[in-house]
Each structure stands twice: as structure tokens, then as C-alpha cells.
Amino acid sequence: MVVPTGSTRVAGVIGDPVRHSLSPALHNAAFAELGLDWTYLAFEVPVGRGADAVAAMRALGIEGLSVTMPHKDTVAAAVDELSPAAALLGAANCVRRDGDRLIGENTDGAGFLRSLRTQAGVDPAGLRTVVLGAGGAARAVIVALAAEGALVTVVNRSPDAAARAAALGGEAGGATAEALGGRSGSASVGGAEAARDADVVVNATPLGMTDSDPLPVDPALLSDSQIVVDLIYRPERTPLLEAAAEAGATTLNGVGMLLYQAAEQFTMWTGHDAPVDAMAAAVGLDLAGS
Numbered sequence: 327m328v329v330p331t332g333s334t335r336v337a338g339v340i341g342d343p344v345r346h347s348l349s350p351a352l353h354n355a356a357f358a359e360l361g362l363d364w365t366y367l368a369f370e371v372p373v374g375r376g377a378d379a380v381a382a383m384r385a386l387g388i389e390g391l392s393v394t395m396p397h398k399d400t401v402a403a404a405v406d407e408l409s410p411a412a413a414l415l416g417a418a419n420c421v422r423r424d425g426d427r428l429i430g431e432n433t434d435g436a437g438f439l440r441s442l443r444t445q446a447g448v449d450p451a452g453l454r455t456v457v458l459g460a461g462g463a464a465r466a467v468i469v470a471l472a473a474e475g476a477l478v479t480v481v482n483r484s485p486d487a488a489a490r491a492a493a494l495g496g497e498a499g500g501a502t503a504e505a506l507g508g509r510s511g512s513a514s515v516g517g518a519e520a521a522r523d524a525d526v527v528v529n530a531t532p533l534g535m536t537d538s539d540p541l542p543v544d545p546a547l548l549s550d551s552q553i554v555v556d557l558i559y560r561p562e563r564t565p566l567l568e569a570a571a572e573a574g575a576t577t578l579n580g581v582g583m584l585l586y587q588a589a590e591q592f593t594m595w596t597g598h599d600a601p602v603d604a605m606a607a608a609v610g611l612d613l614a615g616s
């Protein structure tokens with residue numbers, strides 16, 4: 327590892343809790359792999375101090391920030407400008423500099439799409455997709471899929487959250503319709519049985535992180551024509567992915583989304599393609615292990 331000097335450029339993650347974050351290992355591995363004189367730190371920033379952290383980034387000349395719980399909303403409100411995805415979601419998971427201006431970005435959706443495209447070889451345009459969940463990760467995925475022309479059904483325990491997430495997806499689908507030649511993506515609320523006719527099923531709930539969790543969807547609804555994605559990355563093989571593989575489906579875990587969302591941030595800050603294999607190795611995750 328490079329010992330920091332007066333010219334070392336600094337990036338980091340803000341969050342609380344943040345000490346368990348994989349981001350320092352991911353980004354420092356990428357800097358080392360490319361021989362860049364950069365370093366990446368974890369800053370424990372308590373709830374309510376997200377805007378102060380953005381001011382500190384400005385004052386200290388920090389080059390880039392990753393943003394995690396509980397600051398995604400407050401940071402989105404504190405930067406000078408938002409990317410279209412961050413503006414729609416009202417949440418920034420990353421801040422980059424453009425000269426003196428700070429731009430809030432949200433790379434979760436782009437990370438998910440890159441994982442789907444590169445690892446499963448799938449273009450979501452026109453596909454029937456089901457997203458289980460309507461939280462932060464689900465909303466990023468719903469917006470990304472709808473913006474690419476997919477037809478999204480949102481299935482969630484709380485109907486209000488499902489309706490809000492579907493409305494965001496509908497807005498994203500409509501906004502990109504012109505760029506897609508008039509073929510617009512859409513999002514609506516539905517029941518779990520929609521998984522039976524889906525091309526892609528995405529679990530964006532935490533169900534599967536512990537052994538005692540029930541499956542997030544009835545495995546009888548899964549089949550060999552489908553791609554089943556679980557956003558969970560630890561464990562790398564959830565009971566849902568086991569059941570989906572048994573049904574003959576193509577499976578994908580959350581490692582790709584985790585790595586590619588970080589890779590997008592790395593490229594925004596440094597201008598370099600991220601060495602994702604070195605990043606995966608640094609945190610003991612297997613990009614090919616889905």
C-alpha cells in the first residue's frame with residue numbers, strides 16, 4: 327500500500343455505522359492495482375451531520391465520497407447538483423466533484439444493470455420483471471429497469487411503499503421513452519404470483535441473509551426460462567438462489583451489483599476503468615460465483 331504524502335488524493339465513505347464497510351478495501355485495492363496515489367477512508371458521521379460532511383468535503387478538497395445509511399437523503403439535499411437518478415430517488419450514494427461544484431450521484435441502479443448485462447448477458451428492454459421489496463435498493467433497481475424499458479411489477483409487504491416505488495419507476499420509464507424510440511418502461515404494484523410470468527425476478531428484501539428467513543417468493547413460481555437475482559451478497563448463495571437453480575433458472579447474486587456500483591464511483595472520481603477482479607479479491611467475494 328502507498329504511504330500517503332502531501333500530494334495523495336483522498337476519497338472516503340460516510341455513514342453510521344461504517345466500520346464494517348467493504349468500501350475502503352474495495353477502493354484501496356483498486357488504487358493499488360492501478361498504482362494511483364489515492365487513499366480511501368471510512369468516516370463515521372452521526373445521523374444529522376450529513377450536510378456538515380458535505381461542507382467538510384468542500385473545505386478539505388476531498389475528491390469523492392461514497393454515502394451510506396443514514397445520509398443518502400441529506401447529502402442529496404446538500405450538494406450543488408444531482409444526477410437524474412439521484413434526483414428521482416431523492417438519494418445520493420456518491421458525491422463527485424466538477425471543479426468547485428459537488429454532484430450527487432446514485433450508482434446502485436447502474437451497478438445492477440451492469441451486473442445483469444455482463445454476468446447474465448441480458449438487455450432489460452421489454453422484459454417482464456418482478457422486484458420483491460420497495461426499500462432503497464429496490465427503488466434504485468426499479469428506476470433503473472424501467473428507465474431501460476423493462477416492465478416492472480413491484481411486490482412488497484407494505485402497500486404504501488410499493489405504490490411509491492412503482493410511481494418512481496413509472497416516472498423513470500416515461501422519462502426515457504423518447505430515447506428508447508417511444509417504447510417506454512413501466513412499473514406497477516402487483517402480487518407475488520406475477521413471478522410466474524416474469525423473465526427476471528429480483529429479491530431486494532433482506533430475506534435470505536439469515537438461515538431462519540422464509541423464502542421471499544414461492545419457489546413453485548420459478549422456472550428454467552428465468553433469471554433470478556438476489557441482491558444479497560453475503561451469503562453468496564442464498565436459499566432463493568438454491569431454489570431458483572433447482573428450478574433450472576439462471577441465477578445471479580448481489581456481488582456484481584456491489585462491485586459495479588463501486589466501480590462506477592471509482593471511474594467518476596479517477597477517470598479510470600475500475601479493476602473489478604482485484605476489488606472482488608480484496609474482499610473475498612467471487613464475481614463468477616453466482
Ligand code: NAP
Pocket residue numbers: 434459460461462463464482483484487530531532533535557558559580581583584585587
Ligand atoms: P431497506 O431500505 O430496509 O428495504 C427493505 C425492503 O425489504 C422493504 O421493502 C421491506 O418491506 C422489505 N422487507 C424487510 N423485511 C421483510 C420481511 N421480513 N418480509 C417481507 N419484506 C421485508 O433495505 P435496502 O437497503 O433496500 O436493502 C435490501 C437488501 O438489498 C438487503 O439484503 C441488502 O443487503 C441488499 N443490498 C444489496 C446491494 C448490493 O450492492 N448488492 C446494495 C444495497 C442493498 P417494507 O416496505 O414492508 O418494510
